[in-house]
Amino acid sequence: MTVTAVNKDTEALTLDVTAEFDATPERVWQLWADPRQLERWWGPPSYPATFTEFDLTPGGHAAYYMTTPTGDTPKGWWEILEVDPPRSLSLHDGFANEDGTRNTDFPEGTMHVAITDIGGGRTRMSILSLFPTPAAMEELVAMGMVEGMTEAVGQIDAILAEPVPARA
């Protein structure tokens, strides 16, 4: 397991995930900067992502769609805020309409990626996700699930509707 720390703040509505890799910062940066590599991890094999637009410069945009097992293609976008290869990347992300334009009915989230050389050929990467409001968090997490979760995750409504605490 390469994830070394996870911090969830339910008041500030943030999730901070830190991972360490046996690779150089430059190599880890490529996972983000090369859309062909990005496509190999952004969505799981059953929901692969395809980036149709990719401009990793401040103010630049990226556009992608996922292909679901049923053939649907939900779309998303990034707006790049800051880029400092191979150290950091900040972006807004959200939903897109069928025609690729931003779907303003849905909230946008913010993501900060920090990549640090920790010596010995190893690199630490942290991803801080910020949600503007609780409802936005819910919607974006639901979107993340559409993108990312396979069998393990049901709809957010189902989670909220569950009458009992988690099995813990």
Add this chain to the structure above:
Amino acid sequence: MEATPDIDRVFGALADVTRRDIVSRAIAGNEGVAELALHYPMSFAAVQKHVAVLERAGLVSKERNGRRKVVRTNIERLGVARRLLDRYEDLWRGRIDRMTDLLTDKKETLS
């Protein structure tokens, strides 16, 4: 996807330090509003208002305990925020696993 105003209410209710404290005290479920009010440097009416906000959010409810009415926390409601973030954490763990696979893959991925 349907917007759920409910969740805003939950988070809004938890955004206040007194209300968070009430929620944690009410887990035990053996104090009424009057007893709860003794813990805070504010009027009974003010505490009653806080409890009402928590009630509307579904975070606490009043229940009868013998002849008294006590305030009790609805634990499952409290878990909503954390569980949402748990799901998001799962998403990122999956992504990082795939990143690791890519990085440990042969040099062909570098081409």
